[in-house]
Amino acid sequence: MSIGAVVRRIRAYGGQFLLLGVLTVVITLLISGVPRITNRLTEQGLREHMAQQLPARRDITYTIGSDAGSSVPSNASAGQNRLDVLQEAMPDHVRPAVSERWYVADGPVGRLTGPDLKRNNLLVELGLRAMPAVPEAATMVDGRWPAEDVARDEPTQIALSADTARKLDLRVGSKLQLALPESKVPSVPVIVVGIFAPNDPSDGVWDSLPQLLRAAEPLGDGQPFIAVGLTTIGALDHRAAEGVWLTHSWRYRVNGDALDAGRLDLTIDELQRLEQTAPTGLQVVQGVDVPLREFRDALASARTLLAVIAAGVFATLAGLVLLAAGLAARRRRGEFALLRARGGGSTTVARRTLAESLLVTVPAAAVGWLLGTLVPGAPDPTVPYAAAATVLIALALPVAALATSGGAGRRDLVRLRPSARRLTLEASLLVLAGLAVVLLRRRGLTLGEVDPLLVAVPVLLAAAVAVLALRAYPWPLQLVSRLAARARGSVAFLGTARAGRAVVSAPLVVVVLAIATAGFCAVVSSGIEASRDRAASERIPGDALVTGDRLAPDTADALSRLSGVRAVAALATEPGQRPARTKVGLDAGINQVSVLAVDAPALARVGEAAGREATIPPAMLAETGDGPLPALVSPAVATDLARAGLDGSAFLSLQGQRYEFRVADTAESFPLVTPGTERFVVLPLQALPDRPTVAVPTGFVVAGDGLDTEALRRTGDEGQQRYQRGGVVSGGERPRGAEVQTWAASRQEIGEGGANGLLAFGFASGAAGGTVLGLLAIAFTVLAGARARGQVLSRLRTLGLSRRQWRGLLLVELTPLVGVAVFTGAFVGALLPLLLTPLLGLSAFTSGMPVRVAFEPGLVVAVVALGALALAFAVAIEALNNRRLRLGEVLRLGEES
Incomplete structure (x- = not known):
């Protein structure tokens, strides 16, 4: 078997080998280049994180x-x-x-x-x-x-x-x-x-x-x-x-x-x-x-998440390699049959295809590896992985050639029933996917390590759901086909009938896996962004927060007169206070708590004006009240008060005055309470009873548009000076000026630095890669049944089917297949975050705020748009393929093109 003969066969089937070579370049490029990118982003994130520290x-x-x-x-x-x-x-x-x-x-x-x-x-x-x-x-x-x-x-x-x-x-x-x-x-x-x-x-x-x-x-x-x-x-x-x-x-x-x-x-x-x-x-x-x-900790979570994304991308690429090899083997089925008829055996076919594959994949792998080395960043020892990937890609074509039968039957006129072996394999896949999910949720995982179970779960789950979709979607199509048979016209009937008999299991699994990877990235990214918004709103429940030592109460009116300000709420904080049993200060034996007194009705107005509503117990919204003040306390404080029998009446000191309070509600966190604080009590500032010394605000939450930070700071300083000079004895200048924090700056701080750059790269590459690979897998799905569709369309064109009806028939046939693939992938992409998010430690990227995956209408719109794009792409691929095949020639006897 000479090199010249191998080169001639590669030239004869240049398109198929070009596709295999491009996939090889992409895989080895990712193996070589992605670790460099992650290392560079990791070093950059570490530098930024340390530079932000006090x-x-x-x-x-x-x-x-x-x-x-x-x-x-x-x-x-x-x-x-x-x-x-x-x-x-x-x-x-x-x-x-x-x-x-x-x-x-x-x-x-x-x-x-x-x-x-x-x-x-x-x-x-x-x-x-x-x-x-x-x-x-x-x-x-x-x-x-x-x-x-x-x-x-x-x-x-x-x-x-x-x-x-x-x-x-x-x-x-x-x-x-x-x-x-x-x-x-x-x-x-x-x-x-x-x-x-x-x-x-x-x-x-x-x-x-x-x-x-x-x-x-x-x-x-x-x-x-x-x-x-x-x-x-x-x-x-x-x-x-x-x-x-x-x-x-x-x-x-x-x-x-x-x-x-x-x-x-x-x-x-x-x-x-x-x-x-x-x-x-x-x-x-x-x-x-x-x-x-x-x-x-943040890096460990990011690397674990990247492992999930990389597993989906590489599994999709592996599926595309198998599809490309299978498509090439089917196109050469006649050649392999002729070799066997002339006395060649299976080893002959394997040697021939292996030589061709090696001559394509080895240079392609070298090119991909060299391109990867051009990516800036520290390298990882990934040569063995690239070599192993090259060997596996090279073996894909010989294996597909051996698995391809030599016959050329008419598969477009009968419904293929799955064999018992295939049903057993699919049932085993479903059971294995379920066991993997249960085991992963029970066992958990170690962040920062590439867990084989974690890597396998997305692939197994996508394959299992794709199998269920394959088995389920022909049934409604058959019902629609029966209804279409009673109507006038043949386009809807023929299109739905052919769509119900389509057998494209392997390509559909790859499409589902690719779209699931992109959907997973989009859903988790959206959940993290929403959690970062909530974390910023916990710090600043308005648009800005003005804080100082003590500010004159009329500072609220001064802030309200500033341009753009729509609402203002006063607050007072005092950390390290011990609850007491009596007004005179009999210690209750309870550890220290942080006290926050806030004008609850004003805070509700601020949150509404800023679009960040705070959950405030209704009892705290009253302007005045008799008896103990209704308070919102953390669970740890509520437990201690209940154990001491003080949940109905206890005393806390605020700026030298003791106030009686009762537990009105409990919450893990509350806006304006320092994140991570486990012991706090929130009192209604507007309902504090009269005392010889009135509680003075230490800050104000402001809501408005186009706020001038310098004007807010200046107004806060003036408020501090008025308070300092407004007493009987005037004090000196305060040791520090008023500070202004904005919601936008706080939100930016949460979303920047650390390993956030690595996380953003993972989401962007996963979403883009999954979408592109999904479209490529849809192209394989279309090409897998192109020959049979070409024969049908040719016969129908000879029977008088117009070009417009032909396009309609093509659209009706491909829409269910593409729709099922895209929406099944999107479903898996939305399901994976529900299973994996609690295990990934993503709160490291949201300032400790738990990441909750919620329904996003925008994601539904994106899925519909992706489905429309995929359908248009599929129709274009089919039209180009039919034009290349020249439909008039595919009816010739024995034509397998």
């Missing part, structure tokens, strides 16, 4: 006081030298991830005095800090940096941030005295030699506490400003030599770019062991393992 969750901090384990004060110079030593001692997977590091030496906070402070009657406490990294991260506005070589008996030189200097009304040249309270160390003179401004306020160098850039405002009358002055290592060494105890900290920032997403478990374990392996006397504080653990 400094406390990105830093590893070693701290030590000079009195820890030693009676001799250590100096700052020795502490600075340990910056390299501590990093070198870190575990192997943690040390390379450190991108920035800072050493900080702090002296104790002392009382600062001087003429400039006395002039403004300011009370100030100052701490001295040495931080060698600051000069590179700041610009000197006035003066110079403190000098390192200052004699011990000279004043300590300090530099202040521009904000601190402004608040304290200090300038370059200000002379001060710093005295440590309850210390035998004499006060030391301090002089301001420089005022600096940060180059980038978000730089990690400024994250040390207390803040170096900003002086903390007094919390009340008689309270001091808290400020930090920057000095030198040498100046703190002088203080240490005088007997002042210093505090040292070495802070290392972990960069997400340097972390290996494939070794998250090892990194997390090493981070948790840092506290045990820290040098003697050092305390280690790190929160890096928390975001890494969150990302790992």
Whole structure:
């Protein structure tokens, strides 16, 4: 068997081998390229996730006081030298991830005095800090940096941030005295030699506490400003030599770019062991393992979901390969029969087709693999999988050739009854699919691992439902055919009769599997998006949330006057309160709860105006009431109150006043309660009884269109100032301004970062791939019966069937087949999420909100549109095939084309 003969046969059947080669390229391209894409998206997601974290969750901090384990004060110079030593001692997977590091030496906070402070009657406490990294991260506005070589008996030189200097009304040249309270160390003179401004306020160098850039405002009358002055290592060494105890900290920032997403478990374990392996006397504080653990859980869920999608896509491709091989073998049935008639055996046919298949699939697999290597991203060791796939594809044609019978009977005129073997196989498939579903639901699965059972369930379920559809759909068609036989015209009768006798089981299963994969992606994606909307609405049940320390009650009217605002609801929060038995505060022996008081009727109006209605117990909507306040409590609190016999009457403190409440209803969560809070009590703010001190709002929920965030923030700040200055004794400026959070920003935050990019890629590729492969499978379904339909149409055309009637007959025959395939696939796609969603851990992508799969009218519209597209595609394929076959020639005796 020469290569030339093999090449000639490939050229003779070029279309069939081209299809087999294209499928090979696609499969090996996916095997080679998809892992690269997932690895790239995983690394990108890890970087984004770490970049979104607060400094406390990105830093590893070693701290030590000079009195820890030693009676001799250590100096700052020795502490600075340990910056390299501590990093070198870190575990192997943690040390390379450190991108920035800072050493900080702090002296104790002392009382600062001087003429400039006395002039403004300011009370100030100052701490001295040495931080060698600051000069590179700041610009000197006035003066110079403190000098390192200052004699011990000279004043300590300090530099202040521009904000601190402004608040304290200090300038370059200000002379001060710093005295440590309850210390035998004499006060030391301090002089301001420089005022600096940060180059980038978000730089990690400024994250040390207390803040170096900003002086903390007094919390009340008689309270001091808290400020930090920057000095030198040498100046703190002088203080240490005088007997002042210093505090040292070495802070290392972990960069997400340097972390290996494939070794998250090892990194997390090493981070948790840092506290045990820290040098003697050092305390280690790190929160890096928390975001890494969150990302790992989300990544495990995403990979599990991707495994389900990949199983559907690859199973569909495998089915298409089998269909292509079967179609090629049927077209060459006469050739194989002639080979056997000339003395060839089954091995002859197998060798011939295997040589042809290898000559096509091996180069195609190499091309697909090389194209996959061009995809950016880290590779995975997938060469064995690509080689195995190539071998299986190459064997598909020989197996199909051996399974093809040599006869050419008239199969278009009789109804083929399934054999006992086939019925047994189908019944076994149904039982196996049912057992697999039950076993998966009972056993569960380990997220992040490719579970064979999880991979098999979608394929088995799609095949089982397709078999049921195949057995069921001819019955209504036969009834319609009988009714059409009594009517005038032959198109409807012939079309329904032929559709009822169609035998396309294998192509239909592939279509169902492809459409089910696309439907699964669409349904789960829609469920996740809806759950993210609910999660954002739990945080902000309106369009914006304005929060502060305490805001004047008339802030609600001020917010209502802003442009676009349609509704406003007040709220007050106070965490860490213990329920009491009596008004005087007799403890009830119940753990602490978070208290939320909200204007329930106003919140209902806000939710309605924003399109996010909150479920509020009717009892809480009353404006006033007698007796205990009706409260909504979490199940854990309700259980504790019932056990203590206080579900009908208990007391809680809110802003210094105790209020009696009763349990009106229970709920796992409530809008404005921090997600994940298991112990909370919600009180009706509008129904609070009169007290000497009225409960003041700490925030407002706003609903409206085109809200101006800056105007909301400014109005909140003004409300805080009015409250602060509205009492008998006016306080100072609040330490923080009002904060504004919008629903849109919260929703965007939930849907971005982490492994969401990987999840979006899985949904997009699964939906698009399933749709395209489904259309391709429909083309195979059409081509599987093209010869028989061509013969019938040719005979009918010779009997006078017009071109218009021919098209109508084709449409009537193909509509049931395509409709059953598409809608069965859509049904399986909607059924799979109901079975698998509780097992996939998708709440990692919805901020803890459970994902519920619900009916979406848009999905029905999409299915109908897909069915129409599939039908048009099927009719076009049939028309092209009939034009290529030239219907007038298929009636020739023995023609099998």
